[in-house]
Amino acid sequence: MEQQITDLAAKVAALETSSAMSGTINMEIFYWWCTALMIIIHAGFLAYEMGASRTKNVLATGMKNLLAFAVVVPTFFLFGWWIYLAFPAGFSIDEAAMAGLPWSENMGPNAQDNASGIFWGAFALFAATTSSIMSGAVIERIRLSAFLVLAVVLGSAVWILGASWGWHPAGWLTASWGLHDVGAAGCVHLIAGAFTLGVLINLGPRIGKYNADGTANAIKAHNIPFAVTGLMMIIVGFFGFLGGCIIFVTGDQWTNIYGQPATLSAFSFNTLMAMSGGIIGAWLKTRDPFWMMSGALIGIISAASGLDFWYPPIAFLLGIFAGVTAPMVARFLEKKGIDDAVGAVAVHGYGGVVGLMAVGILGAGYPNMNDMPSVSFTGQFVALIVFAALGFVPGYLLSYAMKAANVLRVPYNVEVAGLDLAESTIEAYPESGASPRPVTSPSPAAVPAE
């Protein structure tokens, strides 16, 4: 009898160990595929931005997009992950940051650690996505090297600091203000949009965008079907992004990043409803397929902060609201002399504002964990100010310094001739006759908008 009990106890212990290991492996598998889906976001941005550019700049635009990904990943290894672990309390360094130092035992293959690499990978893709948000706005005139520096700062420093503050179970924006930003509308989209606005102010508009009287010309995309398809791919990849926003707890219910119970079912309801609302809203406002697809994106962003708790028809209506109003924000910015080639500030910056404040207005009162403050309008508003400033100030100051040093923008003649001639060794459409034009006249008045 005693032997049977001993054997039984041993079997139970073995089963518990095996079950725990299965849970760990399943967690890794889940985030692996989320990371893979997030790479589709980059395929989408690649198509979207290349389609949005003119033929003379198409390959340079693509190269910029690819290189952003390529420099954000290693810099996120070098210092980005450490920043996330280091600063949840503000500017003092948390001892948990030791695990994020690039020479740490957790920052490489480790048989006792199935989590660090997979979480680092998911966050690295978040980082690359954040810098990609900027890349479309600045096409056709930013210097590639300048853009890469800005991409590293935004992707591996600025947004991840914001995430440490407000997308972390112990981040001070949640611990002190009850911030609820489950789908990262604030810490990814608002920060990226604000950073981009700071850069655009110093970068200036494309040649031919504005007339002498200040009125704007439409600089037409060379391939709208490609751009729209790219935007749809971003939506597919967004499911990986949002999957990465939920926490797989072995043997227990999912939680959001703040440790509050959540379900993928909730995300499924609200992501699809918000996306649909965004398409409808943008269609009603613009009848423009480019904006309709952007509407899908802003629909999701507008519902992202409360993706875990919206009643789905609310997510749908938020999407419609955002889809209708985002083109208006884009038009307002254009009238103010901000040449945002793809509407990134309107879609992501404004979308992030809507996302955060929708929770403040319609989601106030949800409880937090461990005696931290409940969700409130004030808490969401404080986070809005913090994220906007965290994005805008570095973007503006760094691009200002680059502009002063004359390293931010390509020279006039290069922009007129087309960036592909300067940056790519191959042609995009060698048989079409749509090769970049040679430089003709140095006079700005002689260069019409295309």
Next chain:
Amino acid sequence: MNSSPITTWEGAGAYFTFADKPAVIAFFLLAATVACFGAIVIGFLHENKSFKNFE
């Protein structure tokens, strides 16, 4: 040079190449850092050269 930090898989923890040799890790980390930022610098220099063709 033996790059493996482990001699058996039993109880292995960090097993990445040279995990037990901090100086080698430091070397490769520095090399990766130089390569990453060096590429941006090389890109900047190439742009300067390329832009001259348009003057």
